[in-house]
Amino acid sequence: MASAPLTHPTRSAAITAGLAALLAAALVLFLAGSLPVAGGFLAAGLIAGGAVLAWRILSPWREESAEHRVDWSLARGLACASDAAVAVTDRAGRLVCANDAFEAMFGGWVPPPGLPIDDAGVERLGKAGRAAWRDGQARAVKLHAGPRVLCATVTRAGEESDMLVWRFDADREHDLAETIATLLTDQHGDRLGGAGIMAALVTPEGRVRAANRVLAHRATGRAEGEVEGRDFMRYLITDSRGHVRFEREGLEGNPLRVIEVPFLDADDAPVLITLLDEEEAAPAIGATAAEHVRSLVSLLPLGLALVDRDGRFLQMNDAFKRAAGVKPGAEPLYPGDLVVREDKAAVADAIRRHAGGATHSTDMAVRLGGSPDEPVALTIAGARGLGDAAVLLSLKDNSEESRLKREVEQATKMRAVGQLAGGVAHDFNNILTAIIGHCDLMLMRHSPGDSDYDDIQQIRANSNRAAGLTRQLLAFSRQQTLRPQILQLPDVVSEVSNLLKRLMGELVTLDVHHGRNLGPVRADPGQLEQVVVNLAVNARDAILQRNPRGGGTLTITTRAVPATEVRRLGNEVLPIADYTALEVKDNGTGIAASDLGKIFEPFFTTKETGKGTGLGLSTVYGIVKQSGGYIFANSDGPGKGATFAIYLPVHASAGAAAKTSAPKPAAKPAELWGSGTILLVEDEDMVRAVAERALTRQGYSVLSAENGEAALELLGKSGRPDLLISDVVMPTMDGPTMVRHVREKYPDLPIVFMSGYAEEQLRKSIDLDNVAFLPKPFSVQQLAEVTREAMANR
Structure with a gap:
C-alpha cells in the first residue's frame, strides 16, 4: 500500500530535526576537535529524528489544522436528509456522527457492529466492517432487528480514509416476499382464486410459505385446509404423459399448468408458483397469448x-x-x-x-x-x-350500489317529510285547541235544544275529526304518544279478528295463520291494532277493486324470524337480530313498481279521488318505526297482489311478557272545581286565552305570560304559585329551560307541560321530576281534570 504524502506540518518537522542534528554535530566538533566523533553524533541525531518522523507519519492520530477540521453538524444534517439509518465511526470504532433514523431504528447511539440485532447479524456486520477497511466497501444482508430484516452497506470515507460510513436499509427481498405472502392469504388471493388462479409462495427447500385459499382447498379437500410449512410437491403427481394433477384428485383430476415466477434474483429467495386448470385436450405448448x-x-x-x-x-x-x-x-x-x-x-x-x-x-x-x-x-x-x-x-x-342509493334517498325523503308533517301537526294542534276550547266554553252557556247548540256541536265534532288527522301526521313523523307494553302478536290479531271479519264482509275471505315459538315484542297494543286494521282495509279495497263480485283472500300470518334467516335475506336495512314478523297478503290489484317507493308518503294514495286521505299507510309506517320495527311493501306488479311485512324486534326479557299487564287508567276526579293560583305560560294568544278562561271558570286564580322570560319576571313580582302550566316549545326561552330556573327557587312546585308533540319524545329530552303532560289539542274538560289531579298531588 502506498504511503500518504507528507502534509505541511510533517515537512516542517523533518527540516527542523535535520537542522538540529547538524548544529549539534558542529558544536561537538568545536568542543572535542574530533571529526569522527562529530560525524557519529550527526548520524545518531539524524537516526533519532527519522524515527520520530516515521512515528508521526504512521500514527493513526493526527492533529488537524483549523482549515481541515470536519464540520460534523453539517455531516449530520446531510445524514438526516436520508430516509435510511446512517452512522459514521472512526478507526477506533467510536461513533462520531449518526442521524435520527439510526437512533429510532436501534433505540440509541450504539456504534456498529455492536447493535441490537441477532448474533449472526452482528458477526456478518463485523466482517463487513473489516472488509470495508480493506477493500473500501462491503455489504451485509439479513440482519434481524426484531421483526425487521435489514441490509447494511459499509463504505470507507474521509480525507485520509480513516472513517467508515454505515447505511442501514430494509431488506428489499425480504419485504417483497413478505408482501406477496400477505397478499396471497387475504382478499387479493381470493380474487386470484375467483379468476381460476391458484398461487403459492414456495421456499428454496420446497416448503409452502403462503398460499391462497383455493389452492389449499384443492390440495387438501377442506375449505380451511392448511398447507403452510408442508412440502409443496407432495400435493402434486405426474402421469405418463407429463400432465400434472393434484395428488388428492388422482389421475382422473383436472390437468394443471404449472408456472414458476422467480421474482427475486437471490439463490435462497422464495419462488411464486401458479397453477391453472387446463382441459385434457388442450395442447401443452403453442397456445397463443x-x-x-x-x-x-x-x-x-x-x-x-x-x-x-x-x-x-x-x-x-x-x-x-x-x-x-x-x-x-x-x-x-x-x-x-x-x-x-x-x-x-x-x-x-x-x-x-x-x-x-x-x-x-x-x-x-x-x-x-x-x-x-x-x-x-x-x-x-x-x-x-x-x-x-x-x-x-x-x-x-352498479345495480347493488344504485339500489342502496335509492333506499338511502327514500329514507332521507321520508325523514324530511316526517319532520314537515310533525311541524304542520304541531301548528294545527294549537289552532284546534283554540277551536275546541271555545266550543266547550260556548256549550257551557247553551243547553240542548238551543238554536246554536247543534251548530257548536257540529264545529266541535269536525274539530275532533281534524285532530284525528293531526294524530295520523304525528304517527307518520313518529312524534305521537305511545304506551308500549310487552305483548304477543297473535293476541293483537285475535283482539281485532271480529272487527276484521265485519270489515271484510262476505266478499273477502280472511285467513289467519300463527307460527310457533314467537318471541314477545314491545309495542302499543292500541296502535298495533290500528296497523292491522289499516293494512286489512287497504287490502280489502284492493281485492274489491280487482274483483267487485268478491272471491279474494286476505291472509294474515305471524311467524318467528331468527337472526340466521335475517342474515340469509341480505337486507342492508334490516339489522341482524331476532324478529317476530306480521305479514298481510292479498290477491288484489297489486302495486306498480313506480309507486312502491312512494307508498308510505303522506297524502299519496292509489285509490280513486275522494276515496282515501293517503294517511293510512303513512300512519302504519310511523307506528312501526316508532315501535323500533321495520316495514316492507312488495308486489310483483299490477294485478298480482301485494304483501306488507312488518318485523318487530323480539323483546330481550322474554320472561317479562307474562308478568306485564295493561296499566289501569287513573280514576278521574269527580269534582273539577278547585282553588289556588296557577301560572299559565303559552306563546299562542288564542290557546292562552282559552286556557285562562277555562281555568278561571273552574275557580282558579290565573296569572298568564306569553313566554318564559315574562313568566320569570311575573314570578319575581307575584311570588310562588300553586301550579305552573307551560307550553314546551316557545320562542326566546322554551318551557323546560324556564322550569329549571323556577325549580331553583321552588324545587317542589308541580308542573304541567302542554305540547302538540309526543310525550315519549319530550320526556327523553326533559330531565325533570314531578311533571305531568297534557297533549294538544285538549278540551276544557281534559284541562280541568289534569289541573285538578296535579293540584291534588301536591
Missing part, C-alpha cells in the same frame, strides 16, 4: 369485453353482460348498441381513438339503454399484443 388472455377475461369477476379494430365486440364475459343488462342470445354487435342514442357517438369516437393507438385509458359516464336514468362508468383502454383485440372495455355492475 391472445387465447390465454381471452380465457382469463372469461374467468375474471370484473366486467370486461374485447373489441377489434373495426369497433365490433370480440368477447364479453358474464360480469360485463350482467352490468350491461345483456340477455343471453341477444349480444350486441357494437358497444354503441348498449347505450342510449345520445351517447352512441361519444362511445364510438373513444373506441376509434384507442384502437388507433391511444395508450391512456378513458373513463366515461354513459347511460345504458336498459336503465337510462342511472349513468354508469365505462372504462376504455387500448390493447396491444392480443391478436385481433384492439380495445379493452370495463363496465362496473
